[in-house]
Structure formats: C-alpha cells, structure tokens
Amino acid sequence: MRLATWNVNSLRSRIDRVEAFLARHDVDVLALQETKGREDQLPLMGLQALGYEVAVAGTNQWNGVAVISRVGLDDVEVGFPEMPAFGDPPAAEARALGATCGGVRVWSLYVPNGRKVDDPHYHYKLDWLARLHDAAGSWRDTPTALVGDWNIAPQDEDVFDIAAFATSTHVTRPERAAFEAFLTDGWTDLARPYTPGPELYTYWDYYRQRFERNRGMRIDFLLGSPPLAARVTGAAVDRDERAGKGASDHAPVIVDLQD
DNA sequence: ATGGTTGTAATACAA
Numbered sequence: 209m210r211l212a213t214w215n216v217n218s219l220r221s222r223i224d225r226v227e228a229f230l231a232r233h234d235v236d237v238l239a240l241q242e243t244k245g246r247e248d249q250l251p252l253m254g255l256q257a258l259g260y261e262v263a264v265a266g267t268n269q270w271n272g273v274a275v276i277s278r279v280g281l282d283d284v285e286v287g288f289p290e291m292p293a294f295g296d297p298p299a300a301e302a303r304a305l306g307a308t309c310g311g312v313r314v315w316s317l318y319v320p321n322g323r324k325v326d327d328p329h330y331h332y333k334l335d336w337l338a339r340l341h342d343a344a345g346s347w348r349d350t351p352t353a354l355v356g357d358w359n360i361a362p363q364d365e366d367v368f369d370i371a372a373f374a375t376s377t378h379v380t381r382p383e384r385a386a387f388e389a390f391l392t393d394g395w396t397d398l399a400r401p402y403t404p405g406p407e408l409y410t411y412w413d414y415y416r417q418r419f420e421r422n423r424g425m426r427i428d429f430l431l432g433s434p435p436l437a438a439r440v441t442g443a444a445v446d447r448d449e450r451a452g453k454g455a456s457d458h459a460p461v462i463v464d465l466q467d
Numbered sequence: 468a469t470g471g472t473t474g475t476a477a478t479a480c481a482a
Contacts (some may be wrong), residue, residue: 414472
C-alpha cells in the first residue's frame with residue numbers, strides 16, 4: 209500500500225495536479241491539508257471517476273483536510289476526542305479527519321500554525337498537540353498513521369538556516385517537545401530514514417524564490433504506530449511536484465507499506 | 468530591509 213500526505217494549498221485550484229500525482233505515483237491513499245473552499249465546491253467527481261473515495265472535513269477558506277482512498281474508506285471521524293476549538297466559528301477549525309483505509313487508520317492532520325510565539329494561536333497550537341497526543345495514546349497498538357502538516361521543524365537540520373528562526377514558531381522548545389512526545393511514545397517518523405540530505409525538506413515558502421534556492425523546511429510528517437512502522441519499505445519526497453508554475457508551497461511525502 | 472507570493476465567494480487576511 210502506498211500512502212502519501214500533501215498540504216495542497218487549495219484542492220480546487222490544484223485538482224489537476226492531485227489527479228496527476230495519484231496516477232504518477234500509483235498512490236492508494238492520500239491525505240490532504242489546506243483543501244480550502246467550501247465542501248460543496250470541491251471538485252471530487254474526477255477523483256471518484258478514477259476509483260477513489262473521498263472524505264473531507266472542516267473546509268473554509270484557510271483550513272480543511274481530506275482523505276482520498278482507493279482501498280476502502282470507512283469509519284470516517286472528523287476531529288479527535290477533546291480536540292480544542294479556536295476562532296469563530298469553531299467549526300471552521302476542523303483540522304483532523306480519520307478514516308480506515310485498507311486496514312490502516314489514517315489521520316490527516318493540519319496542526320495549527322501558531323503564527324507568533326506571543327500570539328494566542330501559539331498556545332492553541334500547543335494545546336491542540338497535547339490533546340492529540342492524549343488521544344493517540346489509545347491508537348498505538350493498531351496500524352495507525354498520523355500524517356500531515358505538523359507545522360514543526362523537529363531538528364535544526366529541518367530548516368534552511370536555524371539562526372533565521374531565532375524568534376520564530378515551528379522550532380521552539382515547547383513545539384519540539386510536543387513532537388518528541390510522540391516519538392518517545394513509540395511513534396516513528398516513517399520517511400526520515402529514506403529522505404536524507406537534499407531530500408529533507410517538504411515546504412518552501414513562495415517568497416523570494418525559496419524553492420529555487422532550496423531554502424526549505426521539513427514540517428510534513430507521517431508518524432506510524434509500531435505495528436505500522438514495521439511495514440515500511442521506502443519513502444520519498446516528491447520535490448518535482450513543488451517545481452514550476454502552479455505548485456503548492458508543500459511537496460507530497462510518500463511512504464510504501466508492506467501489505 | 469517586516470519586504471516577498473499565493474490562495475480565497477477575498478479586495479483583508481492567513482499562510
């Protein structure tokens with residue numbers, strides 16, 4: 209089974225790229241973040257014609273997550289237990305969608321950005337992560353994938369210039385501790401062993417030709433529970449998807465799992 | 468240098 213995650217930065221504006229990506233890599237299950245737009249506007253018919261089922265959640269003009277699967281899509285759950293809400297209306301903050309696809313529980317996650325360290329959104333981000341961690345404790349013994357845009361760069365090498373992030377979110381000690389708590393609990397960063405060196409980054413800002421200069425960040429992750437991590441045979445970042453006109457600012461990350 | 472770019476039933480705001 210081939211599982212991928214991608215912050216697509218608007219599903220409607222990039223539906224052609226999504227369909228091409230699924231075909232190019234023979235993807236079975238794709239988790240999307242920042243789908244944006246209203247649910248009834250999302251162009252899902254083409255995906256359905258290709259044999260995929262689609263579940264979407266929490267679409268507004270900024271957030272929204274989805275799971276696309278051609279190996280079954282069952283037990284869809286929007287949000288996780290005790291997921292904190294923020295903003296007005298709170299429904300706009302749905303950032304998590306769980307579905308069982310081919311025997312794997314897949315959670316598409318869009319972790320709150322946090323904005324600035326002195327912003328209420330930063331505390332919301334930490335609270336959100338703590339509550340996700342609580343919920344995930346009961347998922348560890350089943351094949352489960354927590355995938356998406358974590359908005360955290362866990363290691364210094366995960367940003368192009370750590371000095372440039374001295375006062376920024378994404379690299380603070382509390383954010384990194386929140387991410388590390390999952391690893392301590394036995395979750396595994398499934399793609400990291402297969403994406404070293406120049407393949408490290410998953411996100412490049414649109415500003416200032418960051419992609420062309422490879423000044424990126426690694427903030428998109430697939431964390432696997434122990435039963436799932438044992439099945440990984442390979443992984444890759446599709447950097448080519450970030451190139452050219454009309455790209456999302458994130459590249460997809462792909463993981464292969466033994467059946 | 469607080470810029471720059473991209474998206475959205477938007478023309479401000481989030482990323």
